Amino acid sequence: MRSLFNRIPLSILIVLCLTLGLAPFTPEPHLWEKLKMLVAGELTELLDIFDLLLHGTPWLLLIIKLLLIPKSKAEE
Numbered sequence: 001m002r003s004l005f006n007r008i009p010l011s012i013l014i015v016l017c018l019t020l021g022l023a024p025f026t027p028e029p030h031l032w033e034k035l036k037m038l039v040a041g042e043l044t045e046l047l048d049i050f051d052l053l054l055h056g057t058p059w060l061l062l063i064i065k066l067l068l069i070p071k072s073k074a075e076e
Contacts, residue, residue, distance in 0.1 A: 005065050013065055016058035023055065031055040 022029040034052035037043040043052065 002068055005061075005068050008061070008065065010062075010065060010069075013058060013062040017062050021055055021058040029055070031059070 021031060024030065030051050034043060034048055034055065037048060038052065043049060
């Protein structure tokens with residue numbers, strides 16, 4: 001699994017987070033809206049859950065990549 005994340009360039013993940021992860025930019029990003037709905041317990045529609053997964057996946061991948069960087073460099 002770690003080798004898979006090592007093959008994904010960090011720059012690609014950052015671009016994905018800034019584009020898909022924050023789209024649409026106005027009035028507020030879908031991810032922020034869906035996270036607020038999740039905290040409020042209002043995330044019940046299938047489309048809203050899909051939006052959360054779609055816009056949240058780049059951020060999740062970036063976090064995993066950043067957590068794995070120190071471990072992979074220490075092993076080399």
